[in-house]
Amino acid sequence: MTQFYSKRDLKFQLFELIKADELNQIEYFQDHNRETFEMILEAADQIAQKSLRPLLTEMDRNEPQLEDGKIKIHPGMKSIIQQFGRDGWINATFSYEEGGQQLPWTIHIAAGFILQAANYSASVFPFLTTGAANLIRSFGSQELIEKFTPNLYSGLWQGTMALTEPDAGSSLSDLSTTAFPTDEAGVYKIKGQKIYISCGDHDACENIIHLMLARIDGAPARTKGISLFVVPQKRIDTQESNDVLTQGIYHKMGYKGAPIAHLMIGSEDQCEGYLVGEANLGLKYMFQMMNEARLGVGMNGVAIATAAYYSSLAYAKERPQGRRINNKDLNQPQVPIIEHADVKRMLLFQKSVTEGSLGLLLYCSKLADEVQREPNSEKKKAKEALLDLLTPIAKSYPSEMGVHSTSAAVQILGGAGYTTDFPVEQYYREARIHPIHEGTTGIHGLDLLGRKVLMSEGLAWKLLHQEILKSLNQSSLDPNLKSRFEKYHRIVLETAEKVLARSKKGLEYYLADATLFLEMCGILCVAWKWLDQSNIAQSQLNGGSPEKAFYKGKIMASEYFMEYELTKIESLAARLQSESYPTLEMKNDWF
Template structure:
């Protein structure tokens, strides 16, 4: 069964995004279109041969904690090792680190294929990528040589260890403590961490935690947080480093990857190695977190994509009912895809997942430009990526909870059973609005930080990019009406943003009370922009007389659907954001 569209991914990368433009930068200069296609083909082969066959098994047979060790599906050993041997874990890294200097855009596209095939299996290697990249970027040469080779090979798992029972998303309140030792850069670590993805399992020989902790007597708050490499087993001899698995969390979805509760230094025997300078850990960790946030959006879009294609296949095959005007019961039933409301459910899914994928790959390209370019181009790409990151994380995460629900609805009663995979996708989608920062946190980040940053420069760049798309769309026959409509909503968004900013100085609570709604509001505008871009690419091909009329007409129809059904939701959200009635602020605890 199809779990993603190879044709759409090629459209997104090579036609709409024009990913080959990246090869003008020296860092990516060695790559060709043929290489990029080979990367995608290799990803599809691994997904189909190794990941997809274990999708249901890993969901039904979740990890177990046995005698202090988490046991995962036996197939993960081969999968992780293959990712290592084939160079996926460090593919984006420099040549001198054994990497291929592959654009992150292609790495993310390959990840999309893996995630659509089997989300649980896909997370293991790419967690290691993020952890290894932190060591490579901020760690000493000694740490790089000591830890990264076995991480690249897949022998060792990498993790990000932030969350604690009494801190949650409030990282300024973490209590895990690092005590200096006689060895420079080596600390005794004590504390606990919860919800650590792949924090312990038996598919690798060691687990390398990139852990936030506070050095004894460090300043309070985020200014006192440092970053440490904390291996589960000591290197090179392999004895316990006093990182013990206290428990395992049993989840509603995403069951094939373990989530661990770790106790660190209970026996005063845990050594951690300082990464970079003391008290700069949170700024270092944000590199991995920001990469992971776009990755979370991609995870959500991938799961939504798999659910869409499952429901599309079912809708084409399932006969039920007849056309509204047909009264003769002797006439054969029609496939449910011919019913308008089923088409609506499918169009909803398609417009969200393909609009989200467009945004996510665009963000990945901005990241590649920020990495490889110089001067103003680098600065603007970095600033625009910062602005778009909370949107790219949250919009797909929230909306793919709804699209996977729509996939279940297409199947009706069958969708509510374990006989079809859509119920699994529905459960797996729900984690994404939570991890790597809840939607509420990203709303605060967008409105409270990204909108006013550098006196609004990021917001201005965002507006400039949309205005450029609108300008060019007006020149294409058939798209001028969409361009004008987006221009109208862009103007409304600017007025709404200015209204909210006027509250920032002396009414901070009112300014940020509906930050999550503002995030949703700007998210809709952003995906509409991406659909106008896709529509331009499709319209140009149709005017050239492309032989793929059905594919490009499908894009135009999704553009129409999104503007008719989704973009108009900005009206209600805008009305709420402009209102002076603040029931969420005025409601008292005792009134609940």
């Protein structure tokens, strides 16, 4: 079986870069230590290797189908979902009282990375159930918790997030699914439709539990009138239909193994939904889970790109073609293509983008664990601000670069990579969803520049640069690397100042290139995490570590990133500092 991630690198990221073992200083995690974390990762590796990976291609070739109103998925998924439940994956981060393991979210997402790299489609099922259960346990009544969570934790039932509607995708304000009060408190009749609901229906679980956004009849407009409901596919007491109809299935370019449903809710006025928490706070609840969900999407992007990287690396080491540029002697055998500088460039690109993104995402994940458990309100506020700022970046950069990185993997394989004989074309198709999932890149650009950079008078933006300066002062850093980074860091700060000044000119001008601003920040942040990785690697090498190849690889990938990726800031800054606005001046009928 071709390698699809690196255990060594994941341990480096967790225990050398972000020092995840320090999390056990937090009371909630006190029973954990590096050893328990490694056991969990090893368990994830086992499921990934034995259960998920063998179905990767099959699940792509035999996509789910809607038959007689029911979506049929790959028959292998049933036992996988049950295993996730049995082994405690779904509620691993929850408290002991809830039957969980009080596992840091950081370790949970790291384990998720392994599963996603093995088979992204299969990894989607338990991830959604965890998200749905988390909403119920966090904001639901004791009655809802008791009624719904046990069977979600066990994998008997599937959880979903039912947000999107035909007229409300990026614009959730326009949500029109309606909840009508009944005589029974907390029970509503729901009516509407939802589209693009991941795992919204399938035959591997006995029930599907939708965490659904809807507007209580007469509620305020905009996002202020949106409530959260639990809407099961079957009534819990009778096991009969709850009037949630699977109207359609979406066939899609990639991650075909996970079904996406179009649901009609309450078309016969028989759909019961149960209010979670208070009325009109639905979006607020949802958004309290949003940082984690968005980091999760970034992680999906990295995971798929990592699998593609190792696939193309294995090919490049084996495939003989051509000779080195200085030796065209045909009597010599052909060399493996990894010997060609351009192939090495594409491999270094993938390595630097994936390992750099992974570092950033795990850094954010640790922040998320800390924020949740931080007793000191001042510190909590600061950490939360930094996490809020970094989330759109850590969601978008890995997602966007996952597309380019998997594309490089295809390119290394050449014609072979374009065929279905190798998995890289599948990775390429699958990676394309992440710039769309959980808010498109454009939306995150607006979030970053329009909200996060400005909030609390720029508190988070200042904190970020303080943290970057800390990294720059690390002892083992190569002065040359340091000065190059400093140059681009300065360009980003200058550019941000110019862009911020533009807000006086009007919001449209200020936000016109928010996506490019986001891209620039993504490059800077990943370069920052490469500073840290490079520092650790250099001090290991200085200390005579026997793992020379591993740490040399880190130094070189860092060097690559500074040379080929960080430099992209120059062009982005040139554009962002310009006062010409073609995207605002262009008229619709000029296209």
